[in-house]
Amino acid sequence: MRRQIWNFGLLGAGVVLGACAPAGSEKSDHGLDSELLMKHIEVLSSDEFGGRAPGSPGEEKTAAYLTDAFRGYKLEPGNPDGTYIQKVPLVGITATDESHLSLVRGREREELAAGLGYVAWTKRVVEEVDLDGELVFVGYGVVAPEYDWDDYKDVDVEGKVLVMLVNDPPLEDAFGGDAMTYYGRWTYKFEIAAEKGAAGAFIVHETVPAGYPWEVVGGSWSGESFDLETPDKNMGRVAVEGWFSSGAARALFEGAGLDFEEQKQAAADRTFRPVALGTRVQAEIKNELRNIESANLVAKLEGSEVPDEAILYVAHWDHLGTLESMEGDNIFNGAYDNATGVAGLIELARIYSELDPAPRRSVMFLAVTAEEQGLLGSRYYAEHPLVPAAKTVAAINMDGLNIWGRTTDVTIVGMGQSSLDELAAQVAGRQGRTLLSDPEPEKGYYYRSDHFEFAKVGIPAFYADAGITFEGRPEGWGETQRAKYVADDYHKPSDEIKQWYELSGMVQDLELFYEMGLELATGDAWPEWSETSEFKSKR
Numbered sequence: 001m002r003r004q005i006w007n008f009g010l011l012g013a014g015v016v017l018g019a020c021a022p023a024g025s026e027k028s029d030h031g032l033d034s035e036l037l038m039k040h041i042e043v044l045s046s047d048e049f050g051g052r053a054p055g056s057p058g059e060e061k062t063a064a065y066l067t068d069a070f071r072g073y074k075l076e077p078g079n080p081d082g083t084y085i086q087k088v089p090l091v092g093i094t095a096t097d098e099s100h101l102s103l104v105r106g107r108e109r110e111e112l113a114a115g116l117g118y119v120a121w122t123k124r125v126v127e128e129v130d131l132d133g134e135l136v137f138v139g140y141g142v143v144a145p146e147y148d149w150d151d152y153k154d155v156d157v158e159g160k161v162l163v164m165l166v167n168d169p170p171l172e173d174a175f176g177g178d179a180m181t182y183y184g185r186w187t188y189k190f191e192i193a194a195e196k197g198a199a200g201a202f203i204v205h206e207t208v209p210a211g212y213p214w215e216v217v218g219g220s221w222s223g224e225s226f227d228l229e230t231p232d233k234n235m236g237r238v239a240v241e242g243w244f245s246s247g248a249a250r251a252l253f254e255g256a257g258l259d260f261e262e263q264k265q266a267a268a269d270r271t272f273r274p275v276a277l278g279t280r281v282q283a284e285i286k287n288e289l290r291n292i293e294s295a296n297l298v299a300k301l302e303g304s305e306v307p308d309e310a311i312l313y314v315a316h317w318d319h320l321g322t323l324e325s326m327e328g329d330n331i332f333n334g335a336y337d338n339a340t341g342v343a344g345l346i347e348l349a350r351i352y353s354e355l356d357p358a359p360r361r362s363v364m365f366l367a368v369t370a371e372e373q374g375l376l377g378s379r380y381y382a383e384h385p386l387v388p389a390a391k392t393v394a395a396i397n398m399d400g401l402n403i404w405g406r407t408t409d410v411t412i413v414g415m416g417q418s419s420l421d422e423l424a425a426q427v428a429g430r431q432g433r434t435l436l437s438d439p440e441p442e443k444g445y446y447y448r449s450d451h452f453e454f455a456k457v458g459i460p461a462f463y464a465d466a467g468i469t470f471e472g473r474p475e476g477w478g479e480t481q482r483a484k485y486v487a488d489d490y491h492k493p494s495d496e497i498k499q500w501y502e503l504s505g506m507v508q509d510l511e512l513f514y515e516m517g518l519e520l521a522t523g524d525a526w527p528e529w530s531e532t533s534e535f536k537s538k539r
């Protein structure tokens with residue numbers, strides 16, 4: 001066992017703690033204020049902010065709101081240029097209505113309905129791409145030598161259009177068992193397709209393994225999408241990326257005389273070989289392009305003794321914006337995702353700013369852009385850090401904070417990744433709470449929010465989710481609320497503040513993040529990756 005010393009002297013003695021709040025007050029021991037949290041959520045998720053899309057007027061409003069808060073708390077600009085802004089150059093890509101896609105088999109041609117049967121886009125920064133290639137089913141599309149797995153075998157798929165299953169191969173003894181590995185993420189699938197020289201790649205959407213319904217795929221990709229500006233204009237990526245709906249995929253297999261379920265079964269075995277589907281796909285994607293300068297917002301509480309080392313709190317400020325083509329309510333307010341996280345970031349910034357003296361190490365408050373577009377703001381920060389990765393003690397990410405009330409547990413996503421879990425266990429223990437590992441590891445949440453980009457450059461990264469055991473609620477109630485959110489509100493215009501929002505649990509979780517950060521900022525110990533973590537070698 002590694003020895004882990006967390007020094008709780010300071011905290012235990014109550015030196016840096018505020019006095020206990022009077023009974024009945026909304027404020028926590030450390031002064032976290034649920035009314036202020038609610039106010040921030042209200043403003044950020046208001047229709048006026050338009051769903052906070054990068055490059056929209058909502059971005060300017062969000063940036064101004066954060067800047068005012070940071071300045072009001074007298075925090076230092078996190079950027080050495082003296083501003084709270086780290087510019088993030090993005091390119092916005094909007095596929096126009098002239099785009100289309102058809103399947104061609106012999107003399108038959110079938111046009112698929114955009115948004116219903118498929119979604120397709122190109123990440124190449126060009127105004128038009130044409131795709132004409134033979135469809136090949138490549139199972140899960142995975143090459144993983146450490147698991148002795150290769151879906152492609154000796155088949156050359158250069159110039160082909162790949163059809164892939166979502167998630168990892170369902171093996172019990174590999175790919176993390178029930179948990180999703182990076183091989184299961186759609187980002188990986190498009191990366192490997194490009195490496196193989198394919199012309200295009202489509203993932204078959206299935207609600208259970210994907211972790212979200214088809215509307216999420218259709219909705220997320222039908223507006224403007226963003227990418228970091230890269231020197232090669234993304235020409236190294238496949239020409240067309242996309243999803244087929246489950247129904248469209250089944251029909252496609254049937255047309256080729258194949259049974260989808262049977263093929264899926266075959267793909268779950270190491271002996272699987274790619275299967276030509278006897279069908280060509282012809283598509284044309286026309287884009288409107290624009291370059292924008294988006295922003296990560298960053299403030300700093302300068303450390304009193306070791307200012308060049310920092311603890312990083314992170315929350316993405318962006319959401320999906322407003323979808324003009326949608327009827328009715330078309331503003332994706334993103335109250336839970338992620339006005340809650342940004343509200344938490346602002347509140348943490350406030351109570352840290354009141355510490356006198358400041359903790360030994362610096363504490364950074366980073367609100368990143370374009371998380372919803374593929375973790376772009378955090379990737380940009382990781383590639384252009386304002387404190388070097390080797391000097392960054394840890395990153396604590398907040399994406400969707402508890403809106404359902406107090407819990408006796410807290411969910412750690414990616415439990416076992418680093419010794420931050422041990423620190424979390426000690427702090428949670430003092431709250432009378434226990435840690436719970438992610439009940440849905442198969443959905444790969446550790447790879448689905450900003451902490452992943454920090455983990456990729458070796459910074460121990462922590463991400464907790466609301467617990468599931470709610471005080472005064474029957475067993476199973478927490479899981480039901482969570483499932484309701486995913487089914488009804490996740491990435492939909494209905495992610496708005498509800499009458500029933502109850503922020504006491506958010507305060508509890510923020511206390512946990514606060515004490516963890518304070519411990520990291522004041523103590524001697526540095527957190528470490530676990531021996532088994534895929535990120536250990538990066539540190």
Ligand SMILES: [Zn+2]
Nearest residue numbers: 337338399400
């Ligand atoms: Zn989010």
